[in-house]
Amino acid sequence: MDFGQxxxxxxxxxxxxxxxxxLRLAFxxxxxxxIVGCLLGVIRxxxxxxxxxxxxxxxxxxxxxxxxxLIFFARFGLPELGIKLSPFWAxxxxxxxxxxxxxxxxxxxxxxxxxxxxxxxxxxxxLTYIQTLRHxxxxxxxxxxxxxxxxxxxxxxxxxxxxxxVSLAELTHNANIVMGQDIAIVLPTLMLVAAxxxxxxxxxxxxxxxxxxxxx
Amino acid sequence: MIDITVLTDHWDSYMIGxxxxxxxxxxxxxxxxxxxxxxxxxxxxxxxxxxxxxxAYVELFRNIPxxxxxxxxxxxxxxxxxxxxxxxxxxxxxxxYTSAFIAEAIRAGIMAVPQGQTEAARSSGLTYMGTMRYVVxxxxxxxxxxxxxxxxxxxxxxxSILGVVxxxxxxxxxDLVNAETYNTVDTYVFVALFYLIMTLPLAYASRLLERRLxxxx
Numbered sequence: 510m511d512f513g514q515x516x517x518x519x520x521x522x523x524x525x526x527x528x529x530x531x532l533r534l535a536f537x538x539x540x541x542x543x544i545v546g547c548l549l550g551v552i553r554x555x556x557x558x559x560x561x562x563x564x565x566x567x568x569x570x571x572x573x574x575x576x577x578x579l580i581f582f583a584r585f586g587l588p589e590l591g592i593k594l595s596p597f598w599a600x601x602x603x604x605x606x607x608x609x610x611x612x613x614x615x616x617x618x619x620x621x622x623x624x625x626x627x628x629x630x631x632x633x634x635x636l637t638y639i640q641t642l643r644h645x646x647x648x649x650x651x652x653x654x655x656x657x658x659x660x661x662x663x664x665x666x667x668x669x670x671x672x673x674x675v676s677l678a679e680l681t682h683n684a685n686i687v688m689g690q691d692i693a694i695v696l697p698t699l700m701l702v703a704a705x706x707x708x709x710x711x712x713x714x715x716x717x718x719x720x721x722x723x724x725x
Numbered sequence: 726m727i728d729i730t731v732l733t734d735h736w737d738s739y740m741i742g743x744x745x746x747x748x749x750x751x752x753x754x755x756x757x758x759x760x761x762x763x764x765x766x767x768x769x770x771x772x773x774x775x776x777x778x779x780x781a782y783v784e785l786f787r788n789i790p791x792x793x794x795x796x797x798x799x800x801x802x803x804x805x806x807x808x809x810x811x812x813x814x815x816x817x818x819x820x821x822y823t824s825a826f827i828a829e830a831i832r833a834g835i836m837a838v839p840q841g842q843t844e845a846a847r848s849s850g851l852t853y854m855g856t857m858r859y860v861v862x863x864x865x866x867x868x869x870x871x872x873x874x875x876x877x878x879x880x881x882x883x884x885s886i887l888g889v890v891x892x893x894x895x896x897x898x899x900d901l902v903n904a905e906t907y908n909t910v911d912t913y914v915f916v917a918l919f920y921l922i923m924t925l926p927l928a929y930a931s932r933l934l935e936r937r938l939x940x941x942x
Contacts, residue, residue, distance in 0.1 A: 710789070
């Protein structure tokens, strides 16, 4: 094991560039999947005719497919259908679609967890359906959704490593290239990369836990 | 339109891939259940060293990507002289990774049984093992079954990681069919269908169990 060679300035810089790409990928995908996921979740909760059923079917299909397949499909399948995406955007599209499906489920069950009595009381006190949704169901439901959504974001950050298959220069991909230099630096590099992922995610999970333990 | 010959002409490839995916999933499933149970027991044991080890294990593997865990077996072990092929290292990685999530599910289930019950059982004269066996575990199992079913569903989906390390699974064979047919869309639509055949029943079972257990209290 050669730690000196593994952690040479050049290698470290290259890995940090990879981390930058990983964070960029995760950030864009988190924003997109959150917006789309919330929208889909609310539509399904509100039981809008046809739309709810269709979205339900779509969400169910996507949730039960491997993300790897979606990334691959976005990069190599979509061009056959006339949609050409760079590796970065192929990864973004696949990650966002996949995580949005997951988040929509979290949002839907979060909203559903708001007690019937609370909703009935709001309605009986004269609030309209939309007002009830906006002032009662969403605030209560959203607070309950925070911990699972943060967990989902941790998953997303880990999942960005799957962009390896479209040769996007994120952390795992760059680590792979560094490890190719010499067998003596494989283990030190793996350890360092594991430590980087761990640190980023652990900080996120501590935030999630703190939010979870906060009284709601 | 979907070209069915992609499936019919390469039926054997799809079937070998499907069989290997199932095989890897079942092995990883059995392994991660055993390993996850052991880690969960470590985490709730009164011995501090075991607790620390259990917690470190769970936190480590829950916070790094599965691909990296697979790389540890696929690239890391050869670096110290142990050569493993893609299938074995993929399956081992899958097992180690999933066991952390299963350990958490089991621990959460056991913790969900109210402390008062344990104390009541102990004070009524049951031993620690007796309390676990007759009071805590029967209740914990009910709580734990739906999340564990869910983890198995994730495991089947995650087994596609074998494709990245030439693990001869469904994803990998999809790649081969794709290289022969130049028809990515149809090739992967069929790959997707085979994954859904495996995952949808698990998703359904998990939801059914959750609902049934919620009703029985």
